[in-house]
Each structure stands twice: as C-alpha cells, then as structure tokens.
Amino acid sequence: MIKKNLLLLLALSLLLIFAACSNSSDSSTDADSGEDGEVSTEPVSYHVFNATAGRDLDTNTTRIGKLFEEETGVNFNIEYLVGDLNTKVGVMVASGDYPDVIVPDAAIDTLLDAEAFIPLNDLLEEHGQNILDAYSDYLHMFTHDDGNIYYIPFGATVNEYIPNPNIDQGAFWIQRGVLKEYGFPEVNTLTEYFEIIERYAAENPQIDGMNTIPFTGLTYDWRFFAFSNAPNHLAGYPNDGGVMIDMDTHEATVYADSDYAYEYLKTLNEANAKGLVDRELFVANYDEYLAKLSSGRVLGFFDYGWQFGDARNALRDAGNPDREFMALPIVFDGVDYDQYLDPPAFTSNRGMGITTSAENPERIVQFWDNMIKEENQKLIMWGFEDEHYSIAEDGRYFRTDEQLALASKEEERNETGMATFEWSWPRLNGTFSDGNAVEPRRQPEVAFADYSDGDREYLEAYGISTFAELFAQPDDRPWYPVWSANIEQGSPQQIFEERTDELLRRHYARIVLADPADFEKEWEDFVNAYRSLDVDAYENFFTEVVENRLNGEW
Structure with missing residues (x-):
C-alpha cells in the first residue's frame, strides 16, 4: 500500500513545502503535532526496551539526544x-503491558504473534516522509502479509555501497607474530593454516610465561x-545461516552434516589429538x-570480527602489534575463492517497533523522521565537525x-550520544x-589514518593497503541473507532450527x-x-525464500 502511494506522497510533500514557505520560518517549531504532520516540541518522554546489552539512560542526557x-x-x-x-518478553506478553518502543532482537516473532506492535503505515505516510524516502527500495521487504509495517529495520543502503576496509565479519584469525616468524607466507587453505599453527606452537609452547593455546573458538x-558456521565459509559461501545457496540452481542445502562439516570436524579431531585444540573450547x-x-x-x-572487539582493543592497548590478530580467507583445498565479505544486504527481520501502550505514537515517528535526515545521520555517525x-x-x-x-573513546561516544x-x-x-x-x-x-x-x-x-584486500570480492546475491526470512514461532522451520541447535551442541563436541578411532562412529x-529431522522441508522452505526474493517478493 505504501509503495503505491509514493507518488501521491511526493505531490503532497511539495504542497506542504509550498504552504510552509508562505508561513513564518519558525511555524513548525511552535506547531502541535496534528493532522498537518508538523512537529511539536512539547516535551514528552517515551520508554524504550532494547533487547541487547547496554547502559540505561535518557537520550536527552547526551549532546545529540539533547539537540x-x-x-x-x-x-x-x-x-x-x-x-x-525470553523471560523478559514473556512477562510483557502475559501482562499486555509494554514499553512504548521495543527493539526485540530475537524475540520479534513473539511480540508480533502477541500483536504488541501497532501498524505504522498511516503514521509513516503522515509523519515519516524522510523514512519512506530512505527505505523506498526496501519497504516491500518488511511489509507483512497483511499489508502492514510493524517495525523499522536498521540500515537502508543509500547511494553507493562501500565494503568495510577491515574485517568485521567471519574469518579464520591468526596471531600476526606467527606470520612474521615465518616470513609472511601466504596461508590460504585449512591445511596450511593448521600446519603453521602447529609448527609455531611446537616452537613456542609458552607465550609471555603462559601456556600457548594453538586453536580455540566461541561455542557459548x-x-x-x-563455531558451526565455519564449514560453510571454508566451502566458499557467505553467511546465509544454516544453508548454502547454489549460485546456479538457487537451491538451498544444509551443511551441518555435509562433506564440508565432516572435513572440518575431522581436522579439529586430529588437531585435538595432537593437543592443538583448547581444552575448554566447549x-x-x-x-x-x-x-x-x-x-x-x-x-x-x-569468529566474526564484531564479536570480539573488546579483545582486539585490549591487545592493541597492550602495545605489542605482533600479538594482535590478522584475518585470513581460509578455504578448503580445491575451493576456488572465498566469500567471507558480505555482499550488500538488508536484514528485514529485526527492527524498532511502537507498541500498543504508546500514546501519541506520531511523536515517535516524527523523532525517527528527524533523526534520519542526512545532517542528523552525519552527526550520529561522525560526531561534531572540528571535534x-x-x-x-x-x-x-x-x-x-x-x-x-577522541572518537574511539567509550566515554566520549557515550557523552555525545554517538x-x-x-x-x-x-x-x-x-x-x-x-x-x-x-x-x-x-x-x-x-x-588508512x-x-x-x-x-x-x-x-x-x-602488498595490500587494507586488510580486506586479502579477501575475494563478494558475488552478487540478491537474496542475501536468507537467514533474515521471517520464521514464525512454532513453525516447522523454527522447530527444526531449535532441534538442530541442540544436536549440533551435543554431537559436535563429542565428534571433536x-x-x-571413534570419530567415524560419533x-x-x-x-x-x-x-531424523525433516531436512527436506527446511531446505525447500529456503529454496522458496530465494525464489521469492529473486522475484522481488520478500
């Protein structure tokens, strides 16, 4: 519905601009929030629940929030x-008493099923023109089957997509001093990766008086x-979740029990027998x-770079660059090239929604619409000019x-609101x-700086100018990432993922x-x-997701 009305909205916007020009320059500042869509500055405070970790605060205690x-x-x-x-959200749903705004993360389906969010369509049409403009190419991706928009996802790509010069996604990481020790060799395959680690560990059983840990991972x-995504990346695929998508047939295939997973777990099992795997890995x-x-x-x-930023900062602060980590695009022998770098993507199944408890929700949409203006996005992302x-x-x-x-100091970023x-x-x-x-x-x-x-x-x-230059450029995948597909609580796909997670946790540890001598049996x-699970149905579901997205249906 919204997309069909964009031309009408543009015409209405031009009429509003023309009308505004005939009024005093401060008319919008003094206006109440009403049918004309103008912004009121009457003080109001809303309660937001963010389902991630953070520091509770009022946004007006930050410089940007005050502005x-x-x-x-x-x-x-x-x-x-x-x-x-789940406990936190469960209490909300049971009571029907919600914060005004929720960023629910993985609990989004629970809140949608409980009808906790209000439809935003009319509010966006009346008060959210800047949002509609920014998200115009993506509106269909988070418009639900009933025609309604219930939340605004994070991050519409506008103008040109720029890959990160550094690695913040998946990679096999290695302590840089290992590479330096052996003359900065090229390390491309899993075999080469473990060979150089094994050699260095044998020659350096301790580092700075501590027992060396040749290889570890995140399983918590x-x-x-x-941990479980690694075989997919080694096979030369990006992170599409629990499936890999064939570039020619567009069919989705699970990889948890694939030859790729077998080869990776076999390598870890052999490494563990040599004492190379962290005893506390699992x-x-x-x-x-x-x-x-x-x-x-x-x-x-x-690991994915965004998951261990605190450790990276700690190593940098320690002042020994050879102890820091470098990302390598490791693949299996025979794989032509890696696909660790994400192609342009839009995650449609996460976002910020307004609940049924919110009074005057148009004020919230007006705030969003103001903050997404280019000048305000520059303020949020870059801070204050000359500071x-x-x-x-x-x-x-x-x-x-x-x-x-200054811009990297946590205290400064908190104080400014960045x-x-x-x-x-x-x-x-x-x-x-x-x-x-x-x-x-x-x-x-x-x-560079x-x-x-x-x-x-x-x-x-x-011979590179940024660390990402070691990695292959991403192939075009218009469906990416398929893990962002809306999977309803209690659906066969959700149950499959839940049971799969339990199996992987239990069996992968036993296998490694x-x-x-017991590897094959395990x-x-x-x-x-x-x-014993319905693998075919799960694969068919994501094959259909890919087909729909290729046809412009999200």
Whole structure:
C-alpha cells in the first residue's frame, strides 16, 4: 500500500513545502503535532526496551539526544536487557503491558504473534516522509502479509555501497607474530593454516610465561553459530545461516552434516589429538573466551570480527602489534575463492517497533523522521565537525590522530550520544549525497589514518593497503541473507532450527573431542540423529525464500 502511494506522497510533500514557505520560518517549531504532520516540541518522554546489552539512560542526557529533543520535544528513557530475553518478553506478553518502543532482537516473532506492535503505515505516510524516502527500495521487504509495517529495520543502503576496509565479519584469525616468524607466507587453505599453527606452537609452547593455546573458538550460548558456521565459509559461501545457496540452481542445502562439516570436524579431531585444540573450547563462557583472546597466547580461531572487539582493543592497548590478530580467507583445498565479505544486504527481520501502550505514537515517528535526515545521520555517525572529524577542501571527511583517539573513546561516544544512536534505530548505510561514507570506519581516509605502524608492517608485507584486500570480492546475491526470512514461532522451520541447535551442541563436541578411532562412529551417530529431522522441508522452505526474493517478493 505504501509503495503505491509514493507518488501521491511526493505531490503532497511539495504542497506542504509550498504552504510552509508562505508561513513564518519558525511555524513548525511552535506547531502541535496534528493532522498537518508538523512537529511539536512539547516535551514528552517515551520508554524504550532494547533487547541487547547496554547502559540505561535518557537520550536527552547526551549532546545529540539533547539537540534532537530541542528539535522534536521527544526524549527516550532506554532500558537495556538484563537477564533472559525470553523471560523478559514473556512477562510483557502475559501482562499486555509494554514499553512504548521495543527493539526485540530475537524475540520479534513473539511480540508480533502477541500483536504488541501497532501498524505504522498511516503514521509513516503522515509523519515519516524522510523514512519512506530512505527505505523506498526496501519497504516491500518488511511489509507483512497483511499489508502492514510493524517495525523499522536498521540500515537502508543509500547511494553507493562501500565494503568495510577491515574485517568485521567471519574469518579464520591468526596471531600476526606467527606470520612474521615465518616470513609472511601466504596461508590460504585449512591445511596450511593448521600446519603453521602447529609448527609455531611446537616452537613456542609458552607465550609471555603462559601456556600457548594453538586453536580455540566461541561455542557459548546463542553464539554457537560462530563455531558451526565455519564449514560453510571454508566451502566458499557467505553467511546465509544454516544453508548454502547454489549460485546456479538457487537451491538451498544444509551443511551441518555435509562433506564440508565432516572435513572440518575431522581436522579439529586430529588437531585435538595432537593437543592443538583448547581444552575448554566447549565449556568456556563468552567472557572467558574474550579473556583468552586478550591474553596474547591464542594462535588461531574462527569468529566474526564484531564479536570480539573488546579483545582486539585490549591487545592493541597492550602495545605489542605482533600479538594482535590478522584475518585470513581460509578455504578448503580445491575451493576456488572465498566469500567471507558480505555482499550488500538488508536484514528485514529485526527492527524498532511502537507498541500498543504508546500514546501519541506520531511523536515517535516524527523523532525517527528527524533523526534520519542526512545532517542528523552525519552527526550520529561522525560526531561534531572540528571535534570528531574535519572536512578537506575537496569535501572529503577525515579524522586526525587526535580526532581518531577522541572518537574511539567509550566515554566520549557515550557523552555525545554517538554510541546511543548509531544502531538499533532507523538509520542509513552506504554513502551520503556528497559521497562520504555514512560510517566513518568505511571511509578509506579514516581506515588508512587509523592503522598503526604495526598494521602497516603487515599490510606492506602482503602488498595490500587494507586488510580486506586479502579477501575475494563478494558475488552478487540478491537474496542475501536468507537467514533474515521471517520464521514464525512454532513453525516447522523454527522447530527444526531449535532441534538442530541442540544436536549440533551435543554431537559436535563429542565428534571433536573423540578418540580418533571413534570419530567415524560419533559422526555417524550425529548424521543419523540429524537426518531424523525433516531436512527436506527446511531446505525447500529456503529454496522458496530465494525464489521469492529473486522475484522481488520478500
């Protein structure tokens, strides 16, 4: 419905602009929120629940939040998740008493089923023209079967897509000193990766007085995918969830019991028998995992860069660049090229929604509509000009060493509000109209300036200017990522994923830690248990998702 009305909305917008020109310049500032769609600045505060970790706060206690309050009159009291998400949301649903706004993360289907969110269609048409403009190419992706929009996802790509110059997604990571020790060799296959780690571990059983950990991984709680996804990447596929999509037939195939998974687990089983695998691989929690990476005694692991940022920062702060990690595009022997770098993507099954408890929800939409303006997105992403960034004569944004240091300080980011607003809100990706990257980390000038002398030593050794240049460019995948498909609670697909998760946790640990003589039996036990599930139906579901997306249906 919204997409059909875009031309009408454009015409109405032009009429509003014409009418506004005949009024005084401050008419919108003094107006109440009414049928004309103008923004009231009457003070109002809304309660937001964000189902991720964070620091509870009022947005108007930040510099940016205060400015937004002055522009819209709206303040948000943000409560972040403490404890179990399902329990927290379950209490809300049982009582029917919701915060005004919810960022539900994985509980989004539960809240949709409970009809906790109000439809946003009419509100967007009347108060959200900037949102409609920014998300115009994506509206059909998060419009539900009943024709309604219930939440706004994070990150519509506008103008040009810019890949991250550094790796924040999946990769096999290696301690940089290992590469330096052996003359910066090319390490491309899983065999080469474990050979160089085994050699270094044998020659360096201790690092800085601590026992060396040749290889570890992340298996804790919902982050287990960081372990189970590895065979998919080794086979040369990006992260589409529990399936890999054939580029020619577009068919979805599970890989949990594939030859790729067999080969990876077999490699780990053999490595474990040699004492190369972390003895606490399957029992360490997330904090313990980060502590190990931060210690400087881990040689290698597979993970997604965004999951261990604290450890990376700790290693950098420690001042020994050779103890930091470098991402490698490791694949199986015989795989032509990697696909670790994400193609342009839009995650349609996560977002921020307004609940049935909210009064005057138009004020919330007006706030969103104001914050997604280009000038405000620059403020959120880049900070304040001449404090957090500068503008060159050619209009390009850059950061000096002092600005880089300031913009990376957690305290500064919290005080300004950059940390508060950069995610979990309607926002842009890509580039601004002037060609500068929306995200500073994707701006080449910023990436280059942020490299330390230690970074540059490794970049020069491998003949690259950014670390991402080691990786192959992503193939075009218009369906990506299929894991963002809406899977309803209680559906066969949701039940399959839940049971699969249980099987993987139980059997993968047994397979890796088994005596090599028992490997085949453990693998066979897992395959039999896995194939007792309706694998075909799960694969058919995602094959249909791909077909629909190729046909423009999300």
